[in-house]
Amino acid sequence: MNGILKREALVKWAPLIVLLVLILLFTVLEPRFFSVRNLARIAISSTPALMVALGVTFIIIMGSIDLSMEGTVSVTAVVFAFAFLALGGTVLSWAWLALPLAILVGAVVGFINGLVHVKLRIPSFMASLAMGFVGTGFALLLTGGDRIRVEDEVFRGLLTERWLGFPVMVYVAALFLLIGWFIQAKTTLGRNFYAVGGGEELAHASGLNVNRVRILGFTLAGMFYAVGALMAVGRIGIAETATGNNFMFMSITSVVVGGTALWGGIGGVWNTLVGVLIVNVIGNGMVVIGLPGYVQDAVLGLLVIVAVVLSTDRKSISFVK
């Protein structure tokens, strides 16, 4: 009993300890790492990733996986940019409607994703991977390969306007983090995610409409991807087919490294916050201490494997595919 408790405690706190050790390590190697300027830089790069990772957190808690984020982010970014420019091109006009529209588009893509997975009974990793390809393809079709510039100063204020050294987008992200926490901890839907992840047959036997929870989960994830897309556009001022690039690897790594188990039922939004920060601290820290940026993908690859191995209770599963 004591052994199990220790293991659980270790798994629970390990990500936070890793994050603190990393921050300490980089600060010792290069004191400039811990300046407000650099921390703001980390926060900015973490913001879109955090939104996307929050979305997929709910899916992973259910024991499923969503690999559609790259396509969803690209589609919502492109649709948002087109609608924004068509409606006036500044938040102060009717163009603000493009913001909720983008989130609606994200919800629709996520909903279709969930339908394909649940109704056609296709494993979620493949259903969502295919949907991601469709999404990227659709974004390409809409743009024809062009970049769309969003130069409205009010919208770009997400990045340029700073409070206490940090841009507005960081505070907006914090708000959505709280919304994510609220859904996870204070709503029936959030508890149902854990019920499905903890044991689907049990959840089903106790009268839960598992399919409905799954579809709602994917819809919710799509909405968070859309918020991530808005942040990404706000950050660089451009929407294009490539807006979604790298989000898949980044967000899955973040969620897993944060301590949410791929098997479902364990973890949550705070784990994801820690995970996203670990990933971005490593990415930023390696550059700050002078390592080339491309080492990042290799380090993240190793990290995700270590994280999955550590979070797996090897006695409870016999084989994996």
Place this chain on the structure above:
Amino acid sequence: MSLDRIKPHLPWITLLVLVAIVGGADSNFLKPHNLISMVADIMPLFIMALGMTFAIYIGGIDLSAQSVANMTTVIATVALPTLGISAAVVCVVAGLAFGMVSGFITTRLLVPSFVSTLAVGGVAYSLAQYLSGQRALYMDATLRDGSFGWMVGKSFGIPHEIFVGGVLLLAMLFLQTRTTFGRALKAVGAGELAAVASGLNVTRIKVMAFALSGMLAAIAGLLFSVKLSGGSPTLANGFLLPAIVAVLVGGTPLTGGVGGVVNTLIGTLIVAVIRSSMLYFEIDATMQQMVFGIILIAAIAMTIDRSKLRIVK
């Protein structure tokens, strides 16, 4: 005649119907010269799909194939001046090694293959960027022709790529149908627990399946880089989706156990015909990815063996 009895024959029927439709719309499509060049162009993709078949056959997936192919385009280009034709050996060994690592992580460390291969793909991508100095590289024309000219030449009017693909297909067909490894592969694909219970070394078989997938992805990258006479960390981007589509459309389901390398040949040809049909019907090239994504969903839905999935996660 129930649907289940027609099902195994659907891939080649689909292929014939598609060829008939495109040929009917534009008879130029059916000219031997056109068909041959279409098949030659699809060969790098076919070789990658051939490897992917093994990963899917055992019920897994290899998402690192594209990154491994990217990496070998760089390795081939970088190693060519010093190693000559031996550069090919380096490429093949590298692919084999990356595949084995994926297999090891999946079977021994119990990390699902879509995550393990995604992670290994990340490592391959980093390595490719390191080796290439994050640039697109070009092969020296004389060096290329000296060492690898045989890959892309022509004999009797048939491009050599087709021979390369054909030889690999025959080798893999032999492996699949005439060796104990092939039998064991089928056993693992049909039911992993039963295979374990009957004393098969399932771990070794699965590691070998991923190793084959990595090796063939590497050969695909090598052939592609010789064709284009260069390498870059993103050269083979866009291969992953059609490679998975080729395997699934050919009739090897995501749940594994049935299908095989010949199915993948048919699947790849279907992909090739669809691609050229878009040209003939003047469908915008930007539509392509979306179309293949939708075909992928349809193919999975039609082929997947739902009796093997008690819970669909």
